[in-house]
Every structure is written in C-alpha cells, then in structure tokens.
Amino acid sequence: MTDRESYVALNMLPKIGPVRVRRLIESLGGPEQVLSATHSRLQVVDGIGPEIAKIIHDWESRIDLAEEIREANQRGIEVVTLADETYPAALRHLYDPPLVLYVWGDLQERDRHALGIVGSRKCSHYGTQCSRQFAFQLAASGMTVVSGLARGIDTHAHEGAIAAKGRTIAVIGSGLGQVYPPENMGLAEKIASGFGAVVSEFPLHTAPSKKTFPMRNRIVAGWSQAMVVVECPAWSGALITANLAGEMGKPVYAVPGQIDRPSSAGCNRLIRDGAILVTGGQDILDDFQMLPVADSIQVGCGSTSEKPDRSGEATSRGADLPMSDDEQAILQVLDQDPMLMDQLLEETGLALPTLNATLLKLEMTGRLRQFPGGRIGRK
Known part of the structure; x- marks a missing residue:
C-alpha cells in the first residue's frame, strides 16, 4: 500500500482526524506504518487510547478503500493527499491540515494567489451586489476567489468570479458525492467545467453536519491570503472564518453596512475591532500592490456603472x-x-x-x- 492510499484510508476512519494522524506519523514513521501497527503499539501514542487504536487496527473491516478510489476515478475526481506535490502549499502550514482533498475540476499554480469571500446565507440585495462585484473585480485581476458554495454571499462570490472568466475554488462541507446545498449543483458543475474546482476533505458520501462546516471554514481561511467579509449578522459562520484568518495572521477586510441593519452587524463589529474597511476590489488590490482593476469593472458597492466623460455627458x-x-x-x-x-x-x-x-x-x-x-x- 502506498502513502497516498494510506492517507485516504485514515481519512475515511471515524474519530481519527488530522491532529491524531500527525501524532501517529511522528511516532510510527508514516501513514502506511500507522495502518500496519499493532493494537498495543498504537494505543501508547499520545492521544490514542484503546478505542482509537482498535478503529485503526481494524480499518480493513470498517471501510472499502478500493471502492472509494474507484468511484472517485469514475466521477473524474482527483484525490490529492499530503503525500502529493500538488497538495496546496498554504494548507500544509495549518495546525490540522486535511489529510485528503477530493478535487472536482482542476487546481493550478496560480490558485495560491487566493482571496476568500464569505458572508451570510440570508443576504440582502446590497450584500448580493457587493459579493458579486468584489468577486468579479478580484477574479478579473488574476486572483482566485475562495468561498464555501453556501447559499447567499458564497453563491454570488462564485458567480462573480465566473462572470469575470476568472478562477474560483468552492470548499464544501460535505462529500463530493453529496454536494450541498443541492440547488447549487449546477453552479458546482460550472466551476468544475473550467473555472476552478469544487473541493472537499470528506469521503465521497459524507453528509453535511454541524461538525463539517467549521472544518470547511478552516480550509477557506487557510487557503486564502486574506479574507473579505461582505455581509453577516452578529453571530455567523462567516465571523468564525474571519477570526480563523486573523489568528493565522492574514488581513481581514469587511464591507460596511447600515448601523440599524442586523445583517450588517457582524461586518460593522469587525471594522470596529480592527478589520480593514473596503468599498471595492481595488482597495484590496492596492494593499496587495497589484495592477488596477480595468476601468470597465471598477465599480464599488452601491455605485452606478456610468461615469461622466470629458464633455460632461x-x-x-x-x-x-x-x-x-x-x-x-x-x-x-x-x-x-x-x-x-x-x-x-x-x-x-x-x-x-x-x-x-x-x-x-x-x-x-x-x-x-x-x-x-x-x-x-x-x-
């Protein structure tokens, strides 16, 4: 068995996770050695008790590794593990890097120049327009837009990047065999058809849950060079993603909203607490010292798409x-x-x-x- 196959197998097992796998590898030498270790040897590793040791030792009776790999190949899904050179460099530096990434579409070298755009599932017209405009501007300038394919702000961010004929990465909180939300399946297909990739760390048929979405958020934060929060209430998964990015030392940008609108309370609080206020994609590109957005797409939230010419018309x-x-x-x-x-x-x-x-x-x-x-x- 190869290290790649071993990582896939470990990723399919319950109650294991990246942190435990790292400890096991540090102690035993590699993922293949972890799967072949005896029960007694496994359980003496820090953080691995009798229950986890038994799960690992009995792994062949718990999962169907060959079927998982066969189905991924049949669906045209690339399986990228920590053993592969194509694994995104930004994610290797996480405290708990995903063991495996299931990739529907393609990853490119330029995707390391990535910016995350997140926000509320229940967004206003203002939030919709801002999400689309920021994504369009950033993608048109060569940045890859990373988001979570969720309803609301995420959806409009992906659509904005596609409209600009740019790159976008959708990191989902379920397996690729069960894309969530189901109404975004068409958008997922569009992304995978040449505009980027839909990515998951979960085995193919993993259902979405309260546990999988926070895990997804750390990948969005880890992959992105900076995080843009477009619109969110005072308590939101988008704030969790923004805080994760901040803890990783990455810039956090926030779009201001009306002070009496609950849907903008999270962004306004982020700005109060030190996030950078932005009103258009060019604000972010200026920070990254990138070329200006083309005049035809230099539009800020709430602005019109017209400007006076030299004659005043x-x-x-x-x-x-x-x-x-x-x-x-x-x-x-x-x-x-x-x-x-x-x-x-x-x-x-x-x-x-x-x-x-x-x-x-x-x-x-x-x-x-x-x-x-x-x-x-x-x-």
Missing part, C-alpha cells in the same frame, strides 16, 4: 468591450422590455448557471440593470 462603462454569443443573445431578447428570470430562461434557452454568470457580466459592464420586481432590462 454620461458614458456607459464597458460599452466598447467585445461580447460573447450568450451576451448578444440576452441583449437581443431584452431589446424591448425588462423581463423576469423565468422569461429569460425560456427565451434564451441558456442553462441557469450560464445565464446567471452572463447577466452578471453584462451588469458589471454597464449594459444591464435590475429593475423593481426582479425584472432585468437594458440600461
């Missing part, structure tokens, strides 16, 4: 940028009156993830706007 940003076939098809359908999303889906024939990403790009470049009642129309 408003000109639409992005008006001269080339358009894809999907963008042209949408604009042609919207040539008369604004439409609801269901109407656009029917008229354009586009898949929902493609439609969402294309609409966002058109909005970011000033060609579309949202009207009251959920309607979408031309500027």
Whole structure:
C-alpha cells in the first residue's frame, strides 16, 4: 500500500482526524506504518487510547478503500493527499491540515494567489451586489476567489468570479458525492467545467453536519491570503472564518453596512475591532500592490456603472468591450422590455448557471440593470 492510499484510508476512519494522524506519523514513521501497527503499539501514542487504536487496527473491516478510489476515478475526481506535490502549499502550514482533498475540476499554480469571500446565507440585495462585484473585480485581476458554495454571499462570490472568466475554488462541507446545498449543483458543475474546482476533505458520501462546516471554514481561511467579509449578522459562520484568518495572521477586510441593519452587524463589529474597511476590489488590490482593476469593472458597492466623460455627458462603462454569443443573445431578447428570470430562461434557452454568470457580466459592464420586481432590462 502506498502513502497516498494510506492517507485516504485514515481519512475515511471515524474519530481519527488530522491532529491524531500527525501524532501517529511522528511516532510510527508514516501513514502506511500507522495502518500496519499493532493494537498495543498504537494505543501508547499520545492521544490514542484503546478505542482509537482498535478503529485503526481494524480499518480493513470498517471501510472499502478500493471502492472509494474507484468511484472517485469514475466521477473524474482527483484525490490529492499530503503525500502529493500538488497538495496546496498554504494548507500544509495549518495546525490540522486535511489529510485528503477530493478535487472536482482542476487546481493550478496560480490558485495560491487566493482571496476568500464569505458572508451570510440570508443576504440582502446590497450584500448580493457587493459579493458579486468584489468577486468579479478580484477574479478579473488574476486572483482566485475562495468561498464555501453556501447559499447567499458564497453563491454570488462564485458567480462573480465566473462572470469575470476568472478562477474560483468552492470548499464544501460535505462529500463530493453529496454536494450541498443541492440547488447549487449546477453552479458546482460550472466551476468544475473550467473555472476552478469544487473541493472537499470528506469521503465521497459524507453528509453535511454541524461538525463539517467549521472544518470547511478552516480550509477557506487557510487557503486564502486574506479574507473579505461582505455581509453577516452578529453571530455567523462567516465571523468564525474571519477570526480563523486573523489568528493565522492574514488581513481581514469587511464591507460596511447600515448601523440599524442586523445583517450588517457582524461586518460593522469587525471594522470596529480592527478589520480593514473596503468599498471595492481595488482597495484590496492596492494593499496587495497589484495592477488596477480595468476601468470597465471598477465599480464599488452601491455605485452606478456610468461615469461622466470629458464633455460632461454620461458614458456607459464597458460599452466598447467585445461580447460573447450568450451576451448578444440576452441583449437581443431584452431589446424591448425588462423581463423576469423565468422569461429569460425560456427565451434564451441558456442553462441557469450560464445565464446567471452572463447577466452578471453584462451588469458589471454597464449594459444591464435590475429593475423593481426582479425584472432585468437594458440600461
């Protein structure tokens, strides 16, 4: 058995975890030696009692390692372990680095230039717009956007990065055989199709739970060079992720919100406690000394996508940028009156993830706007 297979096996066992595995390897020499050790030798390792020793010693009767690897290969999922050179360097430095990463899509060297965007599942229109705009701006400038594929802010962050034709990593709190939330399966497929990767440390059929989401959060924090909190209440998983990033010595940015809005209480508190206030992606890029965001996407939260030209008249940003076939098809359908999303889906024939990403790009470049009642129309 190889070290890679041994890591996968250890990761599938209950009650073990990265910290115990590290102690076992320090004592026994490697993951393969851990699985072949005697019960008595295992239980004398610090933090390993009779119960855990028995679980490890009887590992072959508890899991089906061959089936797990076979199914991952069948699904086109790459299994990356601590034994692999392709394992993300940023995660190796965690106190409890994941033993295994199941990767649907592809990881690239440039993904080390990553920024996390997190926030509330129940976000306002303001939070939605900010999440999309920050992700669009950062991804368009070459950063990889890391988030958790959750409802709300996470979803819009991934969509914003895709609309910019950039990179995004979705770290989920379940196994890849049970993507959660299920309504984001289309978005997950879109990410894996060429815009990044959907990643999990959990065996394929692990169900989401109160335990798996905090574990997911540490990966988001560890992978990211900095954390952006867009919108969250006073108590939120996003705050946990932000605090983890801060404890790791990474910059934490927060988008301010109205002082009387509960959904902004967490961000406002972060700013009060020392997080860096930001109103657009360029604020973050300035800190990282990166090139400015292109003029057509330099839009802050709540701002319009128009600016005065030298003659004093408003000109639409992005008006001269080339358009894809999907963008042209949408604009042609919207040539008369604004439409609801269901109407656009029917008229354009586009898949929902493609439609969402294309609409966002058109909005970011000033060609579309949202009207009251959920309607979408031309500027």
